[in-house]
Amino acid sequence: MSAEGALRGASIALIGAGNMGLALLEGWAAHGLSGPDAAIVEPQPSLRLQSLCAAHGFLLNGATAPRDAVLLAVKPQMLEAGAETAASFIGEETVVVSILAGKRIADLAGRLPDARAIVRAMPNTPAAIGRGVTGAYANPETGPAQRALADALLATVGGVEWVESEALIDAVTAVSGSGPAYVFYLVECLTAAGVDAGLPEALAGRLARATVEGAGELLHRQSETSAETLRQRVTSPGGTTAAALEVLSASDGLAALMRRAVAAAKRRAGELSG
Known part of the structure; x- marks a missing residue:
C-alpha cells in the first residue's frame, strides 16, 4: 500500500515539531494528510509550522483525544515532558513511533504504560528534502496494520529499512543517522x-x-x-x-x-x- 493509502483516514499526533518533526509533518502533508486528522503539540511553534498548520487545517496545540499513531519527536532530554504530553493521545490500538536518539523501547514503555505497540526509528537529515533513510524496529506487540502505518509515516520523507533487533538501531545510527x-x-x-x-x-x-x-x-x-x-x-x-x-x-x-x-x-x- 502506498503512503497516501495508509495515511488516508488515519489520525496522527505529532509531539514536537523541531527540524525533524517538521520535516515529517511536511512529508505527511505532501502525501495527503490534512485537517484535524493531524494534531501537533509544539510549545514554541515556528512561523513555518504555523503556516503549514493553517494551510492544511492541522490542529496545533489543541487536541487531546486518542489517535491511531503518536510520533514522538521531542529532544531526547525532553522525554519525560514529551511522554506526559503523548499519554493523552494513546489508546489501546495506538502505535507510538519514537525518533528520539538514544532512547530505547524500554525507556518509552516505562513512561508510557498505556502504550503497547512501540516503534523505535532513526531517520537522517536528508529527510528535510524527502531523500532521507530511516532504520526502524517494531516491538513484538506491534501488529501488521500498526507497522504499516508507522512505515507510511516514515516513508513520506524517504526510504525505510526495518531491522529485526533493537540492538541494530545503534548500527543504523552509526551508518545512516550520522x-x-x-x-x-x-x-x-x-x-x-x-x-x-x-x-x-x-x-x-x-x-x-x-x-x-x-x-x-x-x-x-x-x-x-x-x-x-x-x-x-x-x-x-x-x-x-x-x-x-x-x-x-x-x-x-x-x-x-x-x-x-x-x-x-x-x-x-x-x-x-x-
Whole structure:
C-alpha cells in the first residue's frame, strides 16, 4: 500500500515539531494528510509550522483525544515532558513511533504504560528534502496494520529499512543517522586537497561539492548497480583514479578509517542508550 493509502483516514499526533518533526509533518502533508486528522503539540511553534498548520487545517496545540499513531519527536532530554504530553493521545490500538536518539523501547514503555505497540526509528537529515533513510524496529506487540502505518509515516520523507533487533538501531545510527556528516566531511577534505593541489579554494569547493552531488545522484539512478561496480567503471588500469584508489585502499586507508568511525559511532550510541 502506498503512503497516501495508509495515511488516508488515519489520525496522527505529532509531539514536537523541531527540524525533524517538521520535516515529517511536511512529508505527511505532501502525501495527503490534512485537517484535524493531524494534531501537533509544539510549545514554541515556528512561523513555518504555523503556516503549514493553517494551510492544511492541522490542529496545533489543541487536541487531546486518542489517535491511531503518536510520533514522538521531542529532544531526547525532553522525554519525560514529551511522554506526559503523548499519554493523552494513546489508546489501546495506538502505535507510538519514537525518533528520539538514544532512547530505547524500554525507556518509552516505562513512561508510557498505556502504550503497547512501540516503534523505535532513526531517520537522517536528508529527510528535510524527502531523500532521507530511516532504520526502524517494531516491538513484538506491534501488529501488521500498526507497522504499516508507522512505515507510511516514515516513508513520506524517504526510504525505510526495518531491522529485526533493537540492538541494530545503534548500527543504523552509526551508518545512516550520522552518515550525512561523513559525506559533508568528505567534501571538506576533498576541497582542502584540491587547494593543496593548486586550485583556488572557491573552485576546489565547487568541484568537490558538485562531484559528490553528481556521484550520489548516479548511485540513486543506477540503484541496481553496486557502488563497487560503479567505482570499477570509472577506474582505468594505470590511470589517475587507480593511483588515487591505491592510496585510499591501503591497509590504513579509507576502509579502515570508515570501520573505526562507524564502530566509534555505534559504541557511543550504545553508551547514550544505556
